[in-house]
Amino acid sequence: xxxxxxxxxxxxxxxxxxxxxxxxxxxxxxxxxxxxxxxxxxxxxxxxxxxxxxxxxxxxxxxxxxxxxxxxxxxxxxxxxxxxxxxxxxxxxxxxxxxxxxxxxxxxxxxxxxxxxxxxxxxxxxxxxxxxxxxxxxxxxxxxxxxxxxxxxxxxxxxxxxxxxxxxxxxxxxxxxxxxxxxxxxxxxxxxxxxxxxxxxxxxxxxxxx
Numbered sequence: 001x002x003x004x005x006x007x008x009x010x011x012x013x014x015x016x017x018x019x020x021x022x023x024x025x026x027x028x029x030x031x032x033x034x035x036x037x038x039x040x041x042x043x044x045x046x047x048x049x050x051x052x053x054x055x056x057x058x059x060x061x062x063x064x065x066x067x068x069x070x071x072x073x074x075x076x077x078x079x080x081x082x083x084x085x086x087x088x089x090x091x092x093x094x095x096x097x098x099x100x101x102x103x104x105x106x107x108x109x110x111x112x113x114x115x116x117x118x119x120x121x122x123x124x125x126x127x128x129x130x131x132x133x134x135x136x137x138x139x140x141x142x143x144x145x146x147x148x149x150x151x152x153x154x155x156x157x158x159x160x161x162x163x164x165x166x167x168x169x170x171x172x173x174x175x176x177x178x179x180x181x182x183x184x185x186x187x188x189x190x191x192x193x194x195x196x197x198x199x200x201x202x203x204x205x206x207x208x209x210x
Contacts, residue, residue, distance in 0.1 A: 040065070040099050044087045048073040048146075055146045062090075071096045073146065074103055077121065079131055080140040080152070092122045101128050104189060119143065120168070122189040125205065129190035132207050141209055143186055153186045153209035160192055164202045185210050 043065040051063040051073050062072040075088040092102030101123035123129035135141075135155050144150040161168065168187070185208065192205035 041087075044073060044089075044100060048076060048087050051146045052148055056148060065099075071099065071102075075119075075121075075146065076144040077101060078142040078144070079135075080142060082131060082134070084131060086123075086128055088121055097122070097124050097128075101188075117183050118185045118187060119183060120187045120189060125190040125192065125194050125196075129188065130194065132188055132190050132205060133194045135207055141186065141188075143183065151183050153183075155207060156210045157208040159206045159208070161204045161206055162202050163204055168206070 047063045047065040054061045054063060064072050070093075071089045071091070073087045074090045076085055077088055078085045087100050089096040089100050089102045092104045096102040101121050103119070104122045105118075105120040125132070135158075137155050137157075139155045140152050141155070142150055142152045168189070188207040188209070190205050191201050192203040193201070194205070
């Protein structure tokens with residue numbers, strides 16, 4: 001009986017030690033991911049600052065946040081009421097959206113030298129664009145291009161779209177001329193519903209700003 005009790009105590013010690021080791025491993029992994037995310041944001045902001053310098057010097061260099069990256073900053077979003085800023089990347093691929101909002105589309109019309117453009121930016125609804133669920137009508141969002149030009153928009157409408165049956169209709173595409181655009185509309189897009197466990201939803205939450 002005594003041997004059984006000793007064996008039981010040893011087993012309990014082993015189980016406790018295993019659980020502690022698993023918890024420490026999980027904590028270390030979570031800490032590593034968090035540190036990596038913060039460091040990535042630091043590098044993105046540094047690349048953004050350098051990109052604005054390059055653009056103002058007339059250089060067409062694409063400043064990458066790290067040498068092997070396929071992404072680079074093209075704009076900055078500022079959600080004024082929340083005092084939150086986010087670096088916008090050059091595309092909305094899976095790699096790009098892991099680090100920040102991505103440029104989905106830029107549509108421009110040019111009629112008799114008067115241009116108007118629509119910027120479409122997308123991001124994940126559980127990270128960078130979770131804030132879209134809190135935006136209200138007339139909230140201000142400022143878009144700054146790498147040229148240094150800024151424009152502040154107001155939330156004018158929101159909508160839910162099913163990409164299986166609906167299509168986001170914008171202006172005809174006549175090319176991308178970033179230097180001095182007059183931006184008519186800013187469109188922010190994310191998956192819907194928010195905080196859903198289904199990552200294959202075909203619904204999109206659209207915020208229109210003008």
